[in-house]
Amino acid sequence: MTPDVGPAIRTEDLRKTYKSSRGDVAAVRGIDLSVDSGQFFGLLGPNGAGKSTTIGMLTTLVLPTGGRAWVAGKDVVADPVGVKRRIGVVTQNNTLDMQLTVAENLEFRSRFFGLGLREASRRATQLLEVFGLADRRKAMSTDLSGGQAKRLLIARALVHRPDVLFLDEPTAGLDPQTRVNLWDILRVLHGEGQTILLTTHYMEEAEALCEQVAVIDHGEVLASGTVNELKDSTGAETVITVRYEEAVPEGVTARAGLADRAGVSKVETDGDYIRVFTREPEGVLGELVTVGSAAGLTVRDATQLKPSLETVFLTLTGREYRE
Amino acid sequence: MTTTTKKAPPAAAEHPGVPSASEVAALIAEAPEPSPTLIKTFNAMMAREFRVLRRNAIATFTRAVMQPLLFVFVFAYVFPKIGGGFNLGAGAAASSGARAAGTINFATILVPGLMASMLLMQGIMAVTFPLVMEFSWQRTIEDRALAPVPIKVLAIQKITAGAVQSFIGACIVFPIVLLVHAAGQAPHVHVTNWGLFALILVFASLLTSSLGLLLGTIMDPRKMQMLFAVILLPATMLGCVYYPWSALHHIRWLQIVVLINPMVYMSEGLRAVLTPSLGHMPMWGVLLALVGGTVVFSYLGTRTFTRRVLN
Numbered sequence: 220m221t222p223d224v225g226p227a228i229r230t231e232d233l234r235k236t237y238k239s240s241r242g243d244v245a246a247v248r249g250i251d252l253s254v255d256s257g258q259f260f261g262l263l264g265p266n267g268a269g270k271s272t273t274i275g276m277l278t279t280l281v282l283p284t285g286g287r288a289w290v291a292g293k294d295v296v297a298d299p300v301g302v303k304r305r306i307g308v309v310t311q312n313n314t315l316d317m318q319l320t321v322a323e324n325l326e327f328r329s330r331f332f333g334l335g336l337r338e339a340s341r342r343a344t345q346l347l348e349v350f351g352l353a354d355r356r357k358a359m360s361t362d363l364s365g366g367q368a369k370r371l372l373i374a375r376a377l378v379h380r381p382d383v384l385f386l387d388e389p390t391a392g393l394d395p396q397t398r399v400n401l402w403d404i405l406r407v408l409h410g411e412g413q414t415i416l417l418t419t420h421y422m423e424e425a426e427a428l429c430e431q432v433a434v435i436d437h438g439e440v441l442a443s444g445t446v447n448e449l450k451d452s453t454g455a456e457t458v459i460t461v462r463y464e465e466a467v468p469e470g471v472t473a474r475a476g477l478a479d480r481a482g483v484s485k486v487e488t489d490g491d492y493i494r495v496f497t498r499e500p501e502g503v504l505g506e507l508v509t510v511g512s513a514a515g516l517t518v519r520d521a522t523q524l525k526p527s528l529e530t531v532f533l534t535l536t537g538r539e540y541r542e
Numbered sequence: 543m544t545t546t547t548k549k550a551p552p553a554a555a556e557h558p559g560v561p562s563a564s565e566v567a568a569l570i571a572e573a574p575e576p577s578p579t580l581i582k583t584f585n586a587m588m589a590r591e592f593r594v595l596r597r598n599a600i601a602t603f604t605r606a607v608m609q610p611l612l613f614v615f616v617f618a619y620v621f622p623k624i625g626g627g628f629n630l631g632a633g634a635a636a637s638s639g640a641r642a643a644g645t646i647n648f649a650t651i652l653v654p655g656l657m658a659s660m661l662l663m664q665g666i667m668a669v670t671f672p673l674v675m676e677f678s679w680q681r682t683i684e685d686r687a688l689a690p691v692p693i694k695v696l697a698i699q700k701i702t703a704g705a706v707q708s709f710i711g712a713c714i715v716f717p718i719v720l721l722v723h724a725a726g727q728a729p730h731v732h733v734t735n736w737g738l739f740a741l742i743l744v745f746a747s748l749l750t751s752s753l754g755l756l757l758g759t760i761m762d763p764r765k766m767q768m769l770f771a772v773i774l775l776p777a778t779m780l781g782c783v784y785y786p787w788s789a790l791h792h793i794r795w796l797q798i799v800v801l802i803n804p805m806v807y808m809s810e811g812l813r814a815v816l817t818p819s820l821g822h823m824p825m826w827g828v829l830l831a832l833v834g835g836t837v838v839f840s841y842l843g844t845r846t847f848t849r850r851v852l853n
Contacts, residue, residue, distance in 0.1 A: 237853075275853075280687055282852050304576060304690040312680040318594040327593075330586035331689040333578035342574060349561040349569050380573030403560045411566045 227291060227383050227414045228254035228277060234285030235272050235438075246272040248438040249286065254416060254431070256382075259409045261429030262418040263528065269438035270418035271311060274387045277416070278308050291382040304332070307376030311387040313368050315360040315375070322347065322356040325375055332379040346374040350404075366397035373404065384408065386417040390424060402427060422528040434532060441535040450526050456484060457500035458524045458533055461507040462492045463516035475510040491519070496534065578690045584699055587686065591703035602707075603714055606664055610656040610715050611722065618649035618723035646820060649729035653719045654812030655783035657712050658746065662777060662805055664711035665750025666757065666769070669704035673758030674766060677850055687851045696851070697755060697844040704751025705744070712743055731816050738825075742811040745832040749804055752836050755843035759850050781805025786813060788821035807831035 235247040247269040254260040262270050275281030277290055279299035287294065293301035316324050322343050329339035347353045350370045355363065363371060369389060376384055386405070390398040405428060409415055419425055425432050426446050433443035442449055467488050472478070478486045482499030493511075495503050500523065508518055524530050532538075561569070595602065676683040686696055720731060733739050761769060780800050782790075787810050790797035800806050811828035813820060 278688065280684060280852060300690050300692060303688055304578060306688075308684075308688050310681075310684050312682075312684075314680055314682045314685045316590070316685055317675075317682060318597070319590070323590075323593065327586060327590045328685075328689075329574075330589065331578065331583050331686075332576040333582045333690075334574055334576070338574055345569065345572070349565045351560070377569065377573070379576035380570060400560055407561055407563050407566045410563055411570050413570065 225292070226253045226289075227256045227258070228252060228260070228289070228416060230273075230277075230286065230288040232286035233273065233276060233283055233288050235269075235276060235281060236284045246438055247276070247283075250433075250435070250438070250440055252433060252440070252443075254383075254414065256414050257412050258414055259405075259428055259430045260414075260416045261425040261432040262416065262435060263420070263422065263425040263429075263432050264418075264435040265420055268420075268436045270420075270435060271387055272438075273435070274385055274416070274418055278306060278385055279303055304379075305382040307379070307381035307384045309369075309372045309376050309384070309386040309389055311389075311391065313372070315363075315368060315371060317359070317361050319360060320356065321352055321358050321360055321363065321371060324360050324371060325378060328375050329378045334378075342378055346377065350374045365393055366400065369393065369397070369401060370404070373401075377408075383414045383416060386415065388418055388420065390419070390421065398424075422532075426528055432528070434528070434535065436532075436536055442531065446528065449528065449531050456496045456498055456526060456530060456534070457503075458494060458496055458530045459500060459503050459507065459522070460492055460494045460524075461504070461511065461521045462519045463511055464491070464519050465516050466491050467493055467511075467516065468514060471510060471514045475506070475513075477506070477510070480506075496530075576690075580691055580695060583689055583691045584695060587689070587696070587699045588703060591699075591706075595707060602667070603711065606660060606667070606711050607714060607718065609663070610660055611718055613656055614649065614652060614719050614722040617652060618647070618727055618729070620724075621648070622724040622727045646730065647727050649719075649723045649727055650731070650817050650820060651784065651786060653729045653731055654816045655781075655809045656719045657715055657812050657816075658781065658805060658808035659778050659783045660711050660715045661708045661743075661746050661750050661808060662753075662774070662781075664708040665704055665747070665754040666774065668707035669700055669751050669754030670758035670761065670769070671766075673700065673755065674761060674763045677759075678763040683851060693848045693851050694844050697847040698840070700847075701748065701751045701755055701840055701843070704754050705747040708747035708750050709743060712747070729817070730819055732818065733816060734818065735815060739812075739815040742808075742815055742828070742832070745829070745836060746808040746811060748836045749808065749832050749839065752839035752843050753804060755847060756839050759843060759846035777803055777805045782809040782813075786810070786820055787823050804831070804835050807835070 230250055230252045232249045232251060233247060234245070234249055237244045237246055250273060262273060264270050272281055276283045277288055277295060279295050279302050283296060287296070289295070290302045291305035293305065295302050316327070319327065325343035325346055326339045329342050330336070334342060347356050350373070352367060352371060352374070355367065360368070360371065390401055393401070402424070405415065405417070417428065430445060431443065432446055432449060434441045434449070442452065444452065467490070472486050472488050472493055477483060477495060480497070480503070483495055483497040485496040487494040493507055495507065497503055504521055504523055507521070511518055524533070687693060689696070720729065723729065757769065757773065781803050782800065783805070787797065787800070787806060790800065807823070807828050810823035811832060814822040814825055814828060
């Protein structure tokens with residue numbers, strides 16, 4: 220039944236439906252995940268994809284309405300306290316205790332996990348040193364900058380050496396410099412063997428950090444694997460999109476024989492744009508302009524996306540990935 | 543893509559707060575083995591409340607003391623000084639059937655009433671206000687919700703902490719309402735049973751903080767002002783704070799209607815132990831209501847709290 224050893228995180232058909240007077244909303248519709256110990260796992264998807272709900276269920280603060288999940292071998296529904304003992308959570312919001320100082324935030328968290336006074340204070344000092352917050356130890360937590368608050372949240376999640384570290388959109392709303400800084404911290408933690416599950420809606424964040432990625436949208440996993448596997452399986456193609464000022468008349472792409480070009484796997488026309496998925500992007504953009512002008516269309520803008528998680532998302536959902 | 547900038551500074555200086563691998567290795571290797579137990583975590587949470595209370599003590603208790611202080615000042619000092627026409631207490635006292643009706647002054651009625659009113663205010667301020675903050679905006683409640691205890695333990699801890707704050711508040715107000723009065727207008731306070739007095743205070747404190755928890759979990763944060771108009775004000779004005787319950791027999795329907803107000807039992811319970819010379823509600827009724835109310839509000843509050851935390 221309950222796997223006591225094995226993956227750090229496992230879910231089976233995990234579901235969450237929110238009931239409301241305006242009808243039910245299925246936020247997560249049957250997710251299967253398996254994250255090995257020591258892995259850096261990324262849950263990638265646009266806002267509203269169900270990432271936070273999933274992380275909420277794994278951290279016991281959201282009750283699943285279907286399926287099962289185990290974290291560090293403990294069932295999140297049957298043994299939430301057992302799970303909470305073994306995880307560290309960096310919430311998306313700033314959930315620092317606003318009534319306490321920086322050091323007290325760490326000390327009391329340590330004491331919640333059973334540490335004695337002296338031990339808690341020693342651990343707080345150590346964490347503040349390592350995370351570069353030692354000079355702010357007496358400041359109220361409300362006085363920290365966004366980046367400092369995030370570092371303190373991470374430090375606080377590590378007081379008790381969690382088996383799994385969860386980070387929900389850790390860099391959302393941070394400036395680029397601070398984001399890179401946090402990435403460095405996470406890389407070091409992972410390098411030391413920390414199992415990490417991170418959610419993000421930044422493609423480049425998942426590419427930069429995660430060994431394994433699950434792309435989710437509308438509460439379902441669309442694809443999972445390493446970043447390279449994902450690119451190879453679905454998106455090793457360049458996606459070229461040209462938008463015109465006018466609607467694209469039917470038959471334009473067929474007459475131009477776009478689909479017959481070498482390397483082209485798919486040609487989409489919808490409304491005012493033509494989109495070509497190809498392994499040989501050379502010259503395609505120019506041709507789309509020519510095809511358009513032959514049909515009396517004026518180009519408004521054009522994009523060419525090299526194979527990336529973004530083209531993976533586009534290929535899987537047919538929708539552009541918007542942040 | 544290259545950028546031409548000044549010589550690259552060392553990584554540590556460039557990114558303050560980025561730990562080195564060896565530092566993190568030490569951090570993980572030296573991490574203490576957590577050994578949380580229900581009691582340890584509960585105590586740590588209480589310690590956190592006391593730390594916060596101590597930090598805000600002056601503001602918290604100044605805010606709490608002003609209302610009862612001004613009340614006794616105006617009614618037990620100013621009014622008796624400016625003339626007998628304002629002697630409000632005599633009528634109520636006489637109609638309450640007190641044996642020594644002639645000697646009962648308004649101060650005597652106010653002592654238990656203002657203490658009860660203080661308890662209610664403290665219960666709400668200590669539990670409801672922080673809770674509404676914790677549930678709104680950043681949902682800082684998640685910080686404590688991730689502590690390794692069941693969510694209902696967190697609810698019970700909030701009730702306990704709120705009750706302690708109420709109790710302290712009442713202890714601060716007691717000497718004030720006792721000592722602030724005009725010459726010859728001292729309240730007739732006579733405590734015969736200190737144990738019972740303490741018991742009433744403890745249960746009244748628990749009642750207000752459990753009510754505070756329930757209100758904090760069902761209140762819409764955007765409608766907090768309504769709390770004063772709809773709950774606090776009627777509970778106080780119709781809570782036998784300024785008149786004994788027995789005196790309400792002139793308005794029989796009101797005497798019955800106010801029985802739904804938990805405040806009545808707090809005022810009357812304190813009246814029974816502090817100023818027994820004044821007519822008061824029977825002790826069994828008071829204790830039943832205080833204990834029963836605490837149980838009911840705690841149960842409902844813990845349920846709504848758990849539902850708000852886990853969604």
